[in-house]
Amino acid sequence: xxxxxxxxxxxxxxALAILVGLLAPWLAHTDPVLDANLMxxxxxxxxxxxxxxxxxxxDIYSRVVYGARISLTVGIVSQLINSVIGVALGLSxxxxxxxxxxxxxxxxxxMLAIPSLIFALAIMAVLGPGLTSxxxxxxxxxxxxxxxxxxxxxxxxxxxxxVQAATVLGYGDFRIxxxxxxxxxxxPLIVIGTLGMGSAVLSEAALSFLGLGVRPPxxxxxxxxxxxxxxxxxxxxxxxxxxxxxxxxxxGLNLLGDGLRDSLDPQSRSRRT
Amino acid sequence: MTAAPLLEVExxxxxxxxGARRVAAAEGVxxxxxxxxxxxxxxxxxxxxxxxxxxxxxxxxxPLSIGSGVIRFEGREIQHLSAAAQRDLRGNRIAMIFQxxxxxxxxxxxxxxxxxxMFVLHKGKSWREANxxxxxxxxxxxxxxxERRVHDYPHQLSGGxxxxxxxxxxxxxxxxxxxxxxxxxxxxxxxxxxxxxxxxNLCAERGTAILMISHDLGLVANVCxxxxxxxAGRIVExxxxxxxxxxxxxxxxxGLVDSLPxxxxxxxxxxxxxxxxxxxVPAITSFPDGCRFNPRCAQASDICRxxxxxxxxxxxxxxxxxxxxx
Numbered sequence: 287x288x289x290x291x292x293x294x295x296x297x298x299x300x301a302l303a304i305l306v307g308l309l310a311p312w313l314a315h316t317d318p319v320l321d322a323n324l325m326x327x328x329x330x331x332x333x334x335x336x337x338x339x340x341x342x343x344x345d346i347y348s349r350v351v352y353g354a355r356i357s358l359t360v361g362i363v364s365q366l367i368n369s370v371i372g373v374a375l376g377l378s379x380x381x382x383x384x385x386x387x388x389x390x391x392x393x394x395x396x397m398l399a400i401p402s403l404i405f406a407l408a409i410m411a412v413l414g415p416g417l418t419s420x421x422x423x424x425x426x427x428x429x430x431x432x433x434x435x436x437x438x439x440x441x442x443x444x445x446x447x448x449v450q451a452a453t454v455l456g457y458g459d460f461r462i463x464x465x466x467x468x469x470x471x472x473x474p475l476i477v478i479g480t481l482g483m484g485s486a487v488l489s490e491a492a493l494s495f496l497g498l499g500v501r502p503p504x505x506x507x508x509x510x511x512x513x514x515x516x517x518x519x520x521x522x523x524x525x526x527x528x529x530x531x532x533x534x535x536x537x538g539l540n541l542l543g544d545g546l547r548d549s550l551d552p553q554s555r556s557r558r559t
Numbered sequence: 560m561t562a563a564p565l566l567e568v569e570x571x572x573x574x575x576x577x578g579a580r581r582v583a584a585a586e587g588v589x590x591x592x593x594x595x596x597x598x599x600x601x602x603x604x605x606x607x608x609x610x611x612x613x614x615x616x617x618x619x620x621x622p623l624s625i626g627s628g629v630i631r632f633e634g635r636e637i638q639h640l641s642a643a644a645q646r647d648l649r650g651n652r653i654a655m656i657f658q659x660x661x662x663x664x665x666x667x668x669x670x671x672x673x674x675x676x677m678f679v680l681h682k683g684k685s686w687r688e689a690n691x692x693x694x695x696x697x698x699x700x701x702x703x704x705x706e707r708r709v710h711d712y713p714h715q716l717s718g719g720x721x722x723x724x725x726x727x728x729x730x731x732x733x734x735x736x737x738x739x740x741x742x743x744x745x746x747x748x749x750x751x752x753x754x755x756x757x758x759x760n761l762c763a764e765r766g767t768a769i770l771m772i773s774h775d776l777g778l779v780a781n782v783c784x785x786x787x788x789x790x791a792g793r794i795v796e797x798x799x800x801x802x803x804x805x806x807x808x809x810x811x812x813x814g815l816v817d818s819l820p821x822x823x824x825x826x827x828x829x830x831x832x833x834x835x836x837x838x839x840v841p842a843i844t845s846f847p848d849g850c851r852f853n854p855r856c857a858q859a860s861d862i863c864r865x866x867x868x869x870x871x872x873x874x875x876x877x878x879x880x881x882x883x884x885x
Contacts, residue, residue, distance in 0.1 A: 447662030454616060454657075455728065456650030456681060465676065469667040 293545025299538025303531075307354035314348035319503045321345065328521045338523035340513070346523060349505035350531050356506040357535065360420055360490040360499075365483040367425030372432025373468070373475065379433075380440025381463055390433065397430040403489060410498040420499050424486050432478055439471035446470075473550035477543050484539035491532050507532045563634040564591040565735055565768050566615070571628035573610050573619065573792075575843060582844055584623060585611055585792040592736065595766040597759070599779030599800065601815070602789035603840050608772045611789075612738050614638075615770075616653055617645040633735075651681040654729035656722070656758075658741040663725055664713040670724045671697070671709025677731040696727040700757060719750035726758055730767065737762055740772045755782055776815050780804055785877075788812050791841060791851040798877035808879040810856045811836070850882065858883050 306313060315336075326343035329335045337346035379390035397405075406423040413419035440463075443449055449466050457465070493499040494508025502509060507528040514524030571588040574581045585607035592598045600608045613619050615630060617640065630638045637648065649655075657663045665673060674696050675689035684692065690709070697705035700723040713721055722742065729737055739758065743751040759782055762769050773779050779786055780800040787797040788811065796809040807813040814836035838855040841847060847854055853863040862882050870878045 447657060447659050448665045451655075451657060451663040451725075452665070453618060454649055454655045455677060456646045456648070457676075458646060461680065465668065466665055470665070472667075 290545050290548055292541040293549060296538045296541025296543070296545050299534055300542050303354055303358060303535045303538060306351055307358045310351045310355055314345075314351045316345045316348045318344065318349040318352040318505045321348075328517070330521075331523050337527040338521065340521075340524055341517065346510075346527050349510060350507070350527050353505040353507045353510060353528060353531065354535075356417065356500050356504070357487050357490055357508075357532070360417070360424060361483045361487040361535075361539075364421050364424035364428070364486045364490075365479055367421070368427075368429040368482055368486075369432050369475065369479050371426070372429035373436045375429070376433035376436025376438075377440050377463055377467060377471075380437040381444060381459070381467060387437075390437070394430045394433050394437075397427070402427040403492060406489060406493060407496070407498065410493060415498050415501055417500055420490060420493060423493070424489050428482055428486065428489075432475065432482070435474050435478055436471060439474065440467050443467050443470055474547075477547040477550065480539055480543035480546060484536040484543070487532065487536055487539070563631070565594045565596075565633060566592040566770070567629075567631040567634075568611075568615070569629040569631070571611065571614065571630065572626035573607065573614055574624050574626035576622045576624065577844070578622075581626070582846075583626065583792060584843055585789075586626075587793055588628070588789075590787055590794065590797065592768050592770060594735065595763070595768055596785070597762075597769045597771065597783040599771045599773065599783035599786040600789060601773060601776050601779050601786055603774060605840055605843070606789040607792040608789050609740055612655070612740055612770065612772055615738065616649050616655060617642075618649075647681075650677060650729075650734075651732045652734050653736045653738065654732070654734040655738040655740065656725045656729045656742050658744050661718065661721065661745065664721055666713055669710050669712055670716065671711075674709070674724070674728050674731055677728055681732045692731075693727075696731050697724070699730075699761065700724070700727045702727075718746050719754060722746060722750075722754050723757065726754070726761065730761055730765070733765060734767060736768045736770060738770045738772070741774070742771070743778070744773075744775075751778075758782075776803075777819055788815065791846055792843070793851060793880065794878075795852065795881070796877070796879045798873070798879075799875070802875060802877065808873065808877075808884050809852075809881050810858055810883070811852050814855075850880075 321344060323343040326335070326339050327341055329339040331338040335345055335347070337350060339345055375390045375393070379387040405427045409423035409426065410419055413422060443466070449462060452462050452466050490499055490506065491508030491511065494506045495512040497512060499508055500506040502513070510528040511525055514528070518525050569589050572586040573584045575584040588611055590598065600611065602608045610619065610623055614625055617637070619625060625638055629636055632648065632653070637645065640648070664670065671690060671693045674693035675686065678684040678689035678692050679686060693709055694705045697708055702708050702720060702723055716724065742758065743754050746754060755778070758769070769782070771779055771782055780803065783800050785797065786800045786803050787794045788809065789795065790811050796803065796807070796812045798808070803812060804816060807816050814834070817834040818836065820833055836855055841851065841854070849865045850856070850859070850863045850868050853859040856863065860882070866882070868880045868882045870880050871884055872878050
């Protein structure tokens with residue numbers, strides 16, 4: 287398989303973000319929360335303070351490094367929840383059809399009609415801020431695309447010869463769904479999952495920016511942006527670096543998603559050869 | 560006959576519900592298959608042979624449904640069994656192989672796993688044992704180097720190899736009846752012969768009965784001891800396969816036999832045109848009254864246009880549905 291530029295760059299950016307998150311304790315220069323020193327407040331970027339310091343004298347570089355943990359956890363876990371819900375609903379709806387399909391369709395349309403961020407906000411308002419409620423809120427609000435794709439794939443795969451053959455050979459419904467349908471629709475699901483992770487990182491930033499995400503003093507890229515808003519003219523490095531981190535991670539995930547789509551799509555694969 | 564036949568179909572009618580009305584896609588279909596017997600069902604496209612097979616394994620889907628009639632497997636009526644009971648029968652006691660070996664295998668699963676799944680599903684084996692049995696099953700259909708081939712994906716195999724894998728899957732659980740729906744249509748003629756030979760030998764060894772469905776009268780006569788010819792949803796003639804070639808009783812069968820090119824016939828008969836049956840099969844919604852073959856039949860008379868012929872049982876065994884059969 288020829289490696290595509292978007293696959294490589296996207297994969298590298300995403301891998302870098304994951305590595306930074308995993309290795310945060312070793313990469314960070316100072317503790318992101320405790321090492322505040324007002325004597326060093328609002329230092330611009332320098333050799334000592336790579337990304338500068340904030341109003342409490344905390345090292346922005348260390349906070350961005352630790353922030354990766356939260357952003358990626360939210361991105362990955364909430365998208366996993368979305369994928370599981372979306373696949374379970376979409377796959378069963380496409381396979382069984384009938385009234386269950388109608389119910390799932392109605393539910394999907396409902397979810398698509400409500401802006402997911404507003405819905406997530408409402409859930410957060412009920413559950414209160416914090417990482418767990420963030421995961422739940424984002425995990426429950428973005429499954430509609432996955433569901434649509436799983437349903438459409440199940441519908442088209444259901445009439446494939448091997449699915450009918452499996453029926454004839456006495457496979458039960460669940461066995462058919464898990465051994466015949468799911469593996470054959472994995473490609474598009476991985477793509478939509480990767481892209482969804484990018485948008486979950488953005489949603490986390492947005493919710494944290496609105497003060498509903500991770501609570502200060504713990505660093506998340508969105509909450510850092512939120513805190514930096516007032517000093518954007520006097521200390522722009524406070525917003526530039528977390529913003530750049532969000533940008534690169536989401537860019538990486540989107541490129542990775544596109545690259546995966548190109549290489550997992552059998553039609554584009556045969557076009558190339 | 561002392562023991563009950565393995566499969567007994569009695570007066571089966573299959574309805575096609577097109578929303579406004581019900582029409583019979585097949586009716587009055589009756590036949591029996593004994594243990595280890597080979598039985599062929601022949602007819603043109605749309606004559607109802609494939610839906611008859613699907614009805615046997617409970618897989619008719621709307622708009623098709625069983626209208627009336629009885630299907631007995633080992634003396635037990637199976638047309639009203641629960642979904643779970645039918646599922647248990649399928650693949651385990653009644654297996655089926657399909658026309659398209661290209662699409663009947665799951666493309667993302669190694670073939671060994673697909674064979675092994677049958678043992679896990681129907682025989683309650685562990686995956687370890689099942690994988691071992693899969694290698695043996697692959698060896699039994701004469702796939703070379705089966706212990707390596709089990710790891711191959713379907714796209715790595717040729718059409719003939721895939722059909723062998725299908726046979727291995729179908730025969731994995733030692734079924735009593737194998738339904739083969741046009742099993743070799745998609746294959747080369749040479750491969751076709753090998754596959755047929757393999758299927759026949761394996762089934763003979765294991766005492767598995769074969770219900771073979773095809774439009775190829777020559778092929779069916781070669782494999783099967785008895786043949787039923789279907790036309791427009793009805794069985795028009797059922798005979799021993801040697802008899803049907805030698806002395807076809809129904810005009811339609813006669814037409815089918817005449818339309819087969821014969822090797823060496825030119826030397827005997829001189830240069831002649833191959834005969835054809837004039838006209839086309841009527842649409843399911845507009846079957847003619849009386850004998851359904853009458854618009855295409857050279858011998859058709861008034862009675863053929865009004866009365867459907869009943870079955871005449873022949874002395875030599877078998878039956879024919881034709882007013883003009885003496």
